[in-house]
Amino acid sequence: MRKALSAASLMMLMGLAQANEGQWQPYQMPQIADKLKQSGISIAAEDLADLTQYPMNAVVGLGYCTASFVSPKGLVVTNHHCAYRAIQYNSRKQHNYMRDGFLANTMGAEVHAGPSERLYVTESVTDVSDKVRSNLPEDPLLRYRALEDNRKALIAECEADENYRCSVPSFHSGLEYYLIKQLIIRDVRLVYAPPKSVGAFGGDIDNYEYPRHAGDFTFLRAYVGKDGKPAAYSEDNVPYVPKSYLKVNAKGVSAGDGVLVAGYPGATQRYRRASELKFSKEWLYPTQAARYQRQLDTIAEMSKDNEEVAIKYAGSVASMANRMKKLNGLMDGFRATDIVGIKQQQQAEFAKWAQKDHADVLVEVEKLEQLLAQKRDRQQTDHYFENAQSSALLKTAMNLYRWALEKQKPDAERELGFQQRDQKMFTARLKRLDTSFDAKVDKALWQMDIEAYLAQDHRVPEFDALLEENTEVPLGERLEALYALSSLRDQQARLDWMNKDVAEFESSADPFIRAAVSLYPVIEKQERLEKTLWGELSKARPAYMKAIIAFNKEQGKPVYPDANRTLRISYGTVDGYRSADALYKQPFTKLEGIVAKHKGQEPFNAPSRLLEVIAKGDMGEHKVEQVYPNRQSWMCRFISCNDAQPSFNSVPVNFLSSVDTTGGNSGSPILNGKGELVGLNFDSTYEAITKDWFFNEEITRAIHVDIRYILWMMDKVDNAHNLLDELELVK
Template identity: 70%
Template sequence: MRNALIAAIALSSGMLPSAVALADEGQWQPYQMPSIADKLSERGIDIPAKQLADLTSYPMNAVVGLGYCTASFVSPQGLVVTNHHCAYRAIQYNSKKEHNYLADGFLATSKDKEPTAGPNERLYITEVVTDVSERVKKQIGDDPLKRYENIQANRKALIKECESDDNYRCSVRSFHNGLEYYLIKQLIIRDVRLVYAPPESAGAFGGDIDNYEYPRHSADFTFLRAYVGKDGKPAAFAEDNVPYVPKSYLKINADGVKAGDGVFVAGYPGSTSRYRLTSELKFASDWLYPTLATRYQLRIDTIEAMSTNNKDVKIKYAGTLAGMANRMKKYNGLLDGFKATDITGIKQSREDDFSAWLAKDPEYQSFQTQFDELETLLVQQRQLRQGRYYFENAQSSALLATANKLYRLAKEKQKSDAEREEGYQERDMKMFKARLKRLDSSFAISVDKTLWMQDLKAYLAQDNRVAELDAMLNEGDSDSDSEISLSEKLDALYALSSLTEKDKRLAWMNADAAEFETSADPFIRLAVALYPQNMQAEKDAKTLAGKLSKARPDYMKAIIAYNKANGWPVYPDANGTLRITYGMVDGYQSTDALYKQPFTRLEGIVAKHTGVEPFNAPTKLLEAIEAKRFGSHAVETVYQDPASWLCRLFSCLDKPENFGSVPVNFLSSVDTTGGNSGSPVFNGKGELVGLNFDSTYEAITKDWFFNPTITRAVHVDIRYILWMMDEVDNAQNLIEELDLVNN
């Protein structure tokens, strides 16, 4: 009702019709920005669209990827800001029983006190994106398996050519389900250090209870720093490395934003399914999501129970637990969303309309047979996934997964580097080694064994069995009453394995296949035994992917034409590559008679605080709020000038008389998903005003269908970040590095 009223008033007054009524849908590739320049302008985004398309210019060259989240440079000394939950592994890596930075927070008061974020941590700076569709699809043939292999060979050749400099990481990504391919060249920063993180009780205030909910009051931010060798080039961690000097760093607007302001977000969204078929949505809602959610909940309950009285286990599995809890809530949100809104019906109706349009267009009528073939292939894909699900889970032990990878490496090393599978080429060895090293910080035998045993029991309770795995599970059994229990068998495996020792794990990287095949290590033996089955499963998947690599692009070609004919936005599904999305600061109608305001205040933290996790805000934060030590960061209003039409409109609906506090979190209508965590939120001038960190519960289904009425992203307000740095944690050394501007 509220959104309809806004649109009606705006349209009747002739003011900003598109800005208010138009959905802010789209995770746009940077090169597409000039094509939507009018939409950006309507939202009050003044920075030229052409500038946003230029990856070598401000602000896009200050946006970086973490490989799983997004971050941005905010100082000329390589200072980087991202979410607390994105830097969780770095905080966990440096947490010990003696100094638990997860619980207590961390601030390096000088650069020499900034510890490494861990051997796996990287920053990726996208410098060049090139359309290589023709080269990837050149002479790939029709045989499904060969087609898949030829596409991969073409991709790897392009990557090798691009990576002539070891300081760069290149990838070739599929867009529009294989219709297009782009080569992405990224500078790699290998020395990343932890600089400043609030305590988890502030950074994740509200915990899983508040996850995907609003109002929110999370200090979901952390600062890292990029280091390089003295020559200015990327290098591995070394004590004498120096801070990286970025080509640009973001200006920070200390005045933040107000309701109705246009904003945009740049980042690396992970995955969406908006172009998937209705049958795929039904499979996800009927089987996939419920099945995954059930397993995650069991694992969450197990880890929580085992870590309650064990600080070491709690620290080691903190990141794992947080990740699983986040995925669990997302699955539940998706399932609830599918029930609340008939997304299946909406997609089916759109698909029916598409089929009718197809039948009328001579250019695309011939594609109907290919689309029928696509549906047949999708049935095969679902059958493969269901058939392999329990067997794949039955290999979930961290030590078995490690043994599988190590033996696969030995087998791949028998080929030339160009022929090896991705992940096992020479370019991958540094990260491969880093992962082996990091296992110690996130692994405990007791927990790993318990979780693995749960998956093995689920495997044993179904019919898709694998003889080689069953042989291990049945080993030692007899017809007597002295059968060895599954728990005892697993105890023996862990006790006899040397993979629990870091140096011995690393030594296996240099072993040949024959050494694995004669090893007495039980996890190595099991990896060798399961290898043929795993390779057959991979071959089946590749063959199917080869078939889909022809069927899906044809489908997308027609879908794009259909969308254009209807005046709908055309952008690729998210795939972990750099994207831009735009919108406005705005609340939303959550349920009947419940409108959620766009901003939350410091006082909301006090109101929620119970002293019991996850509502146990740090004492020094509460004291600063109660003493009203707001400094220069409080604002009297978060709405437009009282004389403006927008403020008059909000006044009639939901404007509080006086905000009078520091804004904590805020909402906007930008189109984000997982991977956008940590993404910088910009005002219309391209200045940093917040960090993206979540979506509202009602908006979770946007991965499948974008509903502009309820789709809102949740951001931590830059004024809250600055307030915590200034009034709570005394991070003056970092504030001095920032380029602060005002309206």
């Protein structure tokens, strides 16, 4: 086993290696302009800060991934795994696009990506901290409600035009709030997706690993009404004309080049306390990983000889497998590096700093730790209780009943997620259930979660009482009866429930509706406890973060908010890394690596057409002679050098860089120093997974699809010349 790197050793590294750390808000780019120039980024920092200008106005969100416009006709490129839902939505036994891939040779052949697919174009980000945090009461529950009311008022004003979606996320744990205004594009279509054997070549085995050879890309297109405004899917809609679109640099990048990534990273915890990390390391992550493994095993067994089930759960399986491997990587990373020790040492230095001139801060820290202890207890209870409600039909029933309850209130007083603004997406989710649900699989997964709940001590008495009904009948049979008797398996029945009032729910004979009504009081009670705790933390966290920011600035450390699914920019260098003793991983992989890995069966089963083109040596203008032009200044850090430079003579498939990314950055455009598209982010290396908690520049690398491989696939393998003609290629 590799010896764990001590906290003291890592703290020494931290002082030397922070150049590429930071998931920066766009407005912060001028603050680091000198660092951008040092990294070879020539595009002006002021241009990166301006969301109305190229290239930032070409970067869009999917709600869970990132994408970017690449043509004046609304063509969008993202990862294959980010488009799973769109590919799955259109796959059937007779045309399995997951297995075979999809290409529309004309716009008329492009297919609807699904009722819940959206593109979000961020148009403005405004600091509203004073408006959100003004006149807050001391009572924690009232404080929570006041914060929510202030945010909802800002959102309602921003969404006066129904074509926009607005949000007010917190930054630095509630110290700051920003109003995010995004144009919503509701008609998204699938244009071109390679087969899964290309997009996910290597499957779960290669997930987070390197060297990598995945063609993780897919093209979508944004459509709007004939008036140019966002509209629901209609055959009469026309392609959206973006304000700008990314130029595509067909020459790509070389080792040592500076690069940027722009996207919507999900969540990091770099400013969290050591006690929070310790809890995640010792309880939360192992518990979550074990559950994912049970779910994956069950779905694999039930879909083994059932292609229809396999298609329905393809997206869920990919998502769970990715999360499980990430959790395992986090746990392995914690064993290899004493990050808890690093956090504790950082906190000791912070405490020493505070004792000099900020002693009151230490009192606030003690209050925060007491609240975090309460939070950990709540997390354990919530984890098992929420999982025990995991049936897709039960969750649907609960959401429908909550919708009926919230409808009784004025719209401004409803819970977020149940306001009038949410109706279209709520309806879309009800419709989409048909494409990702199988009663037998859902029941099997739910039963496992209930059994896990019953086997532990964090119980909810009201839920126990519900489970104790008819205990003379085995649990599996009781659950099966619920599915047999429920009307919620029918899409129209689900949609009809949206228009019913509370009394109709409370008199319903549908078993899932009855369960939802019975459980609501305890769920409401649990929510009240969580909101009260959140209200307490909304005082303690910002006070702590204000002190942490002051401390970090004095230490010369980068100060940027933890990721929270808002638009961020990171910069770095195309670079390999030393993954273990005597093992250096070079930054580029090539076509020949696909052939070397190919075994003729999943997950290393490359399409025959791709293998044939490689065998012919048909690389065309996408072939690269050299990707290591500055060998003396770059690779000689790790191996002995001479004047001879290693030739490449192939098409680059994937490459590494030191940009700072996390989940949500999937599909993010990788830009060269001029702001031109050179690749797509799609993964991190296994050693880098712990970067959500701690950024170590020596081993933190992100994995990208090289634009030259994408262009080669379009040109030589899939004959997507209609799409190539749309791109603005820089050669």
